[in-house]
Amino acid sequence: MFDRPDKVIRQFHGYYRNYVDHEKKHESKVEQFGVDFPERRSFYQLLAKGLRKNRSLVEQVLQSLQAHLPEKSIDEEPLDKMAYTTDLSYLMRDWSGEKAHEEEVLKTAKSILEMLGPYYDSHPSVLVLGAGMGRIAVELGEQFREVVALDNSPTMAYCFNHLMKGSLSFYDIQLKRTFHQSEMVKEIKASIKDRNDDLIMTAQRIHYLLGNALNMPLKDGSMDIVVSAYFTDVFPLDLLLEEVDRVLRPGGLFLHFGPLEYHFSDESAxxxxxxFRPIFAKYGFDWITETTLENTNFCRPSSMLQQSYKNWQFLAQKRMVTDKGSMQKNPCLCLADAITYxxxxxxxxxxxxxxILYGGREPLTITPVLLEILKLMSNPIRLEQLLADFFHLFEITKEETxxxxxxxxxLEELMEKGIVKAQESSL
Ligand SMILES: C[S@@+](CC[C@H](N)C(=O)[O-])C[C@H]1O[C@@H](n2cnc3c(N)ncnc32)[C@H](O)[C@@H]1O
Known part of the structure; x- marks a missing residue:
């Protein structure tokens, strides 16, 4: 699913191997604390057990990567920072079932769904970028026909797939800012199945792709909606928008949710x-709506730190062909599929x-004039040629604006309904 899968697998492999080595040393140190500080022995034993358990989860991911490596392969220089890759907080928030986490993630999902509500029928396919442990994607799956979740972290993908078959145990370790020692190292059981039957059925319909959001294994114009929750700030916006623009169909929607934390160092971005608005306009998007939603962030009731974000949420729509810029591009139009009438x-x-037209998303009633326009598109045709043919057909000698x-x-409306599409063309 990656551009150069061998290289990426080796990089992740190297990263995980370093992580595992580091954690083994960490465990030994904690075990020694149990000897040196007998009054806290049972606590250190539990901490070492928690660390071992979490490491074993990463080792399972490492083994599954090993299966894809050629024998004797040398690890690619591992990237020193792989954001969130071994972070189990998302597993905790998404699938532990703990009340505070459930409230938090469901509040976020509800806000996203409300903004997308008017588009459930006209925009049935959704791509969730940097989907993590997948809960937001699954909540969207309750309403949308096709949901693709994409993340580049093998741990995230491994855990999500594992949860389809059974539960996952791990330890939530919070040594700082905790009131009760019993909350510092806590065993957690993550599960989708134990939530409810509907959720697991929806989760099984999600297509989880392991891939890079800047070079996605998806065709041009193949998605109706792209959702970027806590993800737009992972990369400079220009890099992300190029790729989002590529995979979205004309009329497709981009939804952002989250604070602008910026997890990169380039201050110029x-x-x-x-x-954002003028940047989106430059990429050919119209601003539809925006709001803010105050919500907790990884709320742990026993912690002395309670973080809350004023999450910014907006929806932008990729233009069809009406704006001046796209008109100048003179797109090549054709029928999206076979249609009858x-x-x-x-x-x-x-x-x-x-x-009455059949063949789009749903039967559509059109005028006889529009039928003539559609007939002009039985073979791919440039917009300007189509307009010229139309004026000629109806004997309109002076082209009226x-x-x-x-x-x-x-034509825009026909695109929206899935009857007409713009295509790459060699015309
Ligand atoms: C802040 S987390 C958000 C997770 C998820 N959107 C959520 O809110 O539950 C960012 C996610 O982006 C993923 N990620 C980082 N770089 C990526 C890339 N180049 N392509 C795809 N995913 C990436 C990380 O693995 C992580 O799961």
Whole structure:
């Protein structure tokens, strides 16, 4: 799923191997604490047990990567920082079932779903970027027909897949800011199955892809919606938008959720919220709506630190063909799929029949003029040629701006309904 899978697997392999070595030394140190400080022996024994358990989970991921490595392969220089890769906090938040975590993740998912509510039918496929342990993707799966979750962390993908078959035990370790010692090292059982039957069925429908969000294993224009929750700030916006723009179809939607924390060092790419709009406009997106949602962030009731974010949430839509920039691009248009039609209406001189089209997302009633425009698209055709043919067909000698606008608007609507698409062309 990666651009150069061998290289990426080796990099992750090297990273995990270093992590495992480091954790083994950490465990030995903690075991020694148990000897040196007998009054806390049982606590250190539990801590060492927790560390061992968490390490064994990472070792399982390491083994599954090893299976994909050629024998005697040398580890690629591991990246020194792989954001979130071994972070089990997301497993805790998404699938521990603990009340505070459930409330937090469901509040986020509800806010995203509410903003996408008007688009459930017209935009059935959703891609969730940096999907982590997958809970947000699964909640979206309750409403959308097709959900693709993509993350580059083998741990995230491994845990999500493992949870389809059974539960996962790990330890939540919080040595700082904790009121009760019993909360410092806590065994957690993560499970999807134990939540409810609907959730596991939805989770099984999610396509979880291991891949890089900057070079996704997805076709151009293949997705209706891209959701980026706690992810837009992982990379400079320009890098991300190039790729989002590629995989979204015209009329597709981009939803951002989260604070702008910026997990990279390039200060020239750290924008304030009010700078996003013109950047999105430059990439051909219209701003639809925005809001903020105050929510906890990894709420642990026993912790002395309670973080809360004012999460910024917005929705932007990739333009069809109406704006000046895209018009100048003169897209190549064609029928998205095979379509058939039926003519309906009373027989009479003064009645225009209705044409019912089949083949898009749902049956669609159109005018006879629009049917003629569709016929002009039986072979791929550039927008400008289509407009010229249309004016010729209806003997409109002087090209009228208003008529032109109307035709383009109708084409937009046909794209929205999945009847017409813009395609890469060698025309
Ligand atoms: C802040 S976490 C958010 C997780 C998830 N969106 C959520 O809210 O539950 C960022 C996620 O992005 C993933 N990630 C980091 N770099 C990535 C990349 N280049 N491609 C895909 N995913 C990436 C990490 O593995 C991590 O799961």
């Amino acid at each position: 750290m924008y304030a919220a009010d700078e 039926k003519v309906e209406g009373p027989l009479g001189k003064h009645h225009d029949p209705s044409i 208003e008529t032109r606008k109307m035709v383009v608007k109708s």
